[in-house]
Amino acid sequence: MSEPPPVIEFSGVGLTHPGPPPVPALHPADLRIGRGEFVTVVGPSGSGKSTFLNVTGLLDRPTEGVYRLDGIDTATLGEAQRTALRGRRIGFVFQSFHLLPHRSAVENVMLALVYTGVPRKERRALAVDALQRVGLGHRREAAASQMSGGERQRVAIARALVGRPSLLLCDEPTGNLDSGNADRVLDLLGGLHAAGMTLVVVTHDGEVAARGQRSVVIRDGLLRERETR
Template sequence: MPVIRFEQVGLRYPGPPPVDALKPCDLTVHRGEFITVVGPSGSGKSTFLNVAGLLDSPTGGRYLLDGIDTGALADRDRTALRGHRIGFVFQSFHLLPHRSALENVTLAMLYTQVPRTERLRRARTALEQVGLGHRADAVPGRLSGGERQRVAIARALVGRPSLLLCDEPTGNLDSANAASVLTLLEELHATGMTVLVITHDTEVAARGRRTVTVRDGVLQEAS
């Protein structure tokens, strides 16, 4: 079963005049794929991210996530589905500055039914998975940019999502840290994780196994 299936999914903002931020499109992302989505600023990448991440609802078409028709869900159920099935990684790390790496990762499970001891165990495992088990007690200010992004990736992984959705994950990093984070994403992909990276950087896009382009709201496979 595909992780993502778009069936003529589109998003139109009402006018006047109305704007087709994402024109009706089809897309299938199979489990275990590493896909990059590339396009210039203002092309519709953010709209695509918001729709795929269940942050915005499409105004047309049908979006199935893990086979679940997201358009048929109430807002509360969409929020729960997003929390359980999608791990987000953003350009800005969004870490709490006075909390340790371990605490930042653990907080991602705060409103779940997982007991505290299990939350801590999962958080330590996620940090080890991204190579930061030895930095669990460090606060973000004592971590490099690459390490902070690794903590953010651990936080995204700790809920055991179906999809890792990354928005410009190397945008705030120097070239060395960017390469390290991209290598980590490739390693996660090699373990079977489905990875989707939104980027304007063609070098980052080239790391994907498939590349999709967005231009003027039109989504299409790169040739």
């Protein structure tokens, strides 16, 4: 039985913004992230983390190299195909939770399924299941505005999980949380990884970075591997 392709495979992937003068935001890089890995991406502000996130999340196209997601060469896809692939394969978790404040937790999670073709009745069942996975089944009818920051981030994680993606891509997921809620969210991410989820967490926080199996460092648009633990 052949081994599945890596979830993320960069072969000389780089992105240069056109000039004049041209500005390299991500220098050509190679990277492989296998199924079930927990990788953190660290670097100071302005280092290229956002560019990496946008390329990996299929929000920006690289200007050179080949990016394969689950073995699919993303350069061969049109915009509609890239959008569909992103919706099926990638769950996003952001620093700012991006929830609708006056909608309930379950409604916020259901919104991630609106354009997937899943019937409305099934959407609700899937959303409830995702909320249970993050420990918020009992809060499913609460409005986002009535929740703590930690609860709102867990709703955002449930929304990212509801489509059953291959990859959970997190951008500073604890950046707006106090230390107690940050620890709870990191424990939740660790539990998802233990259950087989592939996680990529972009952070500038050393404590968050230490939770991963591997770290990738970005500085001045240059990406390199940190020693594996």
